[in-house]
Amino acid sequence: KKTFNIAVIAGDGIGKEVMPEGLRVLDAAAKRFGIALQYTHIEWASCDYYAAHGKMMPDDWKAQLSRMDAIYFGAIGWPDKVPDHISLWGSLLKFRREFDQYINLRPARLFEGVPCPLANRKAGDIDFMIVRENTEGEYTAVGGVMYEGTEREVVLQQAVFSRHGTDRVLKFAFDLARQRERKHVTVATKSNGIAVSMPWWDGRAAEIAAGFKDVTWDKQHIDALTARFVLQPQRFDVVVASNLFGDILSDLGPACTGTLGLAPSANLNPERKFPSLFEPVHGSAPDIYGRNIANPIGMIWSGALMLDFLDQSGTAGRQAHDAILAAIQQVLHDGPHTADLGGKASTTELGKAIAAAV
């Protein structure tokens, strides 16, 4: 039986608080379904490491992580110690790129027991999947400052889209929609304003869509799309978006379902050439760190996605995933609840309750 090697990177802030609960639930599920997990706890890739070493990671980070089957990741960032673009480009964004995790999968789903910030929505009304491009697009360090330090200062920021990178994420989204009941893809764009890349992106979408006759699709400008997330969230099935637009939609979508604390994500290299990475959508939240009140469900659900992805052979991974999700749903329904959902339970209590339910 294969043992899966998992790199465990808690990172900064509440990443350190939610990670133990993620592991607690993973252990419970692994035990129940006979999955063998081997953890390697990694202390680098954190702002504390940066403070001590002047860099986010050791030089051989890639060799160390390449040996792993997956990376289980908390959150990184502590802007008072390290500017965000340095900590993130020095860790998470490097993983996504150098391990070619070009799909960032992020579900938005409204559960029973979670007060919805939208009026008159009940569990089941919101249930869609955001497929975010995760390696290129608007996220680049390409560009520079001209006439620096003068009144005439001009900053150029390059976005870079490749056909290779665009087609594969579009295809993934259409493929995913094909497996779902409603079989609909919404393509985020902004071709009326962003005049080079986005009209081209629309063209790629039309060409890929033509290969999926059984999937319906439409195209919406990102501004109108954010409005529709609030006004008609029941309309969405699969939403595919560029790196930046996907980033925005995958905070907004989960917010519309109650709290960012629930939202998981899977940063996938579908070919399994490199380890994939599983992390909650929320960040390190320095403002609430240290009080043990963070909601660990995003971390725990990310663990479920990891088990499902890792185990290709049999059914154990999928069963473990479903059991964890059922446990999450049970605890959301019956309590205990963390502060973001109006409860008083600690991070630890929630983790224990979900592990027990598994």
Added chain:
Amino acid sequence: KKTFNIAVIAGDGIGKEVMPEGLRVLDAAAKRFGIALQYTHIEWASCDYYAAHGKMMPDDWKAQLSRMDAIYFGAIGWPDKVPDHISLWGSLLKFRREFDQYINLRPARLFEGVPCPLANRKAGDIDFMIVRENTEGEYTAVGGVMYEGTEREVVLQQAVFSRHGTDRVLKFAFDLARQRERKHVTVATKSNGIAVSMPWWDGRAAEIAAGFKDVTWDKQHIDALTARFVLQPQRFDVVVASNLFGDILSDLGPACTGTLGLAPSANLNPERKFPSLFEPVHGSAPDIYGRNIANPIGMIWSGALMLDFLDQSGTAGRQAHDAILAAIQQVLHDGPHTADLGGKASTTELGKAIAAAV
């Protein structure tokens, strides 16, 4: 007494339906407060004009519009006839740039009588102002396609930020906050992901903020910010953002207050060297055009902003603005309502009701 020359551009789709109601209410307010308005109706700057002439506007458009005191603008775009980037870059986006309308002011406010899509929010809870940079940033036609038509195709899309353009919009926002009760500015950013322009933008914000000791401020990444619009909209006072982020936030903000149909905007050249432009936030909405059901309030409120901006000397402009806003509030409260607010009234009925209330 000065007569204000107004260029009236209805544009496409529901722009043509809401414009007459905007003018109806403007006329009523102008009459009551003794403001002299002279309209010049312009048929170009529409997709129909494009269909006939192969361009959106005649070559002397700038000379024609430069003579005007303001542009009262409906909506442009009809993607089945003309791709959006052609129609918009050939009209609205040219006006914003060539007339240096570098401030796009967009209020988000929850009124009585408007069903809020957010749970448990009442009139008064949401009342903030979005200040959007309107001439540069992510909206450019700078860039190009390399290896065109091949598998290796790569698209470069340049964003361009100037210190001149950035500082002036930040200053405008801080100045505006200073005049408001809460005196707080939220600066939208994405410096953790967009690694050249956004860290630089943060630096400009810090420098400008240092000159406004009486104004508090914070900085939020655009992804988290969209989530907070839904989860804690009462927290915002003035939100300042780049062109793209401002575009997104100013659809999302009004959506959180019930409907895009209400939202107005003022594209300002504060120095009055060029005409400013006033338009609803909603677009041309081809899907509902022709049924006379569009909500004209965004158009009407934009007219109120126009009168307020035009009349610098006396108090008539401000009085007219306040009277129109009071009339809007009264009709939102007592009805009639258009379909977007669950009513059955036509665009025309709503315009007449508001004009009568003025």
